[in-house]
Every structure is written in C-alpha cells, then in structure tokens.
Amino acid sequence: MNLKPEGTVLDWKDLTAGYKDAFKRQVKINRFVRKYGLWRMVGDEFHERWSAMSWEIILHACDTINDYNKVLTDRLHVLILCQLLERNVEVIDNNLYSKLRNYYRTWSHYLPHVHFA
DSSP: OOOOOTTOOOOHHHHHGGGHHHHHHHHHHHHHHHHTTOHHHHHHHHHHHHHHHHHHHHHHHHHHHTTOSEEEESOHHHHHHHHHHTOEEEEOOOSTTOHHHHHIIIIITTOTTEEEO
C-alpha cells in the first residue's frame, strides 16, 4: 500500500468536486419532475442515476481515506466512513451543539482506532 504523506489536507468538497455538475443536474431534474408531477415517468431512471452517482462518491471517498494511516476530521460522514474502514481517526467537534462529541460518546468511544481530540 502506498500511503499519502502525513499532513495532507482534504475537504469533503475536494472528494466530491468531480461530481458537482452531475449533482446539480440531478437536483434540477428532481425539482422539475416534482413541479410538473412527472415522478412516475422518470422515477426509476432518476433513482438509478442518483444511486450510481452516490456509490461512485462513496467508493472514491473510501479509496481516498484508505490512502492514509490517520485521519483528522470535523465531519460526521468522514468519521463514520473511517469507523467502517477501521482507519485511525481523530475527531474534532465543529459546532456549538457538540454533534461529533455526542456521536463519539454514544457510538465510538469504545473503538480503539477512534479518538476525540
């Protein structure tokens, strides 16, 4: 495994940048379909495209996370992916409501590879 250097900074926006236009297009289609009541006509096709794009983003994020020995994050979805991938992760809370701290205390405190900063 060829791991990336420590200290590399990535944001979720960096991981999903290649999907931004496709995501915007899907949201526009969704609004149009709902506005004109066309859901039955395009529902399955829309869901298949959305699902395929979602899985591409998730797999890309997993591949990227697997490139690192340790991840420092303030994003809940990255914390959850790190837990699932059993990657070393250090968590920093990012809001006044202590969402990540509460999640950590409830679900992650017993995992040896998850630590709260």
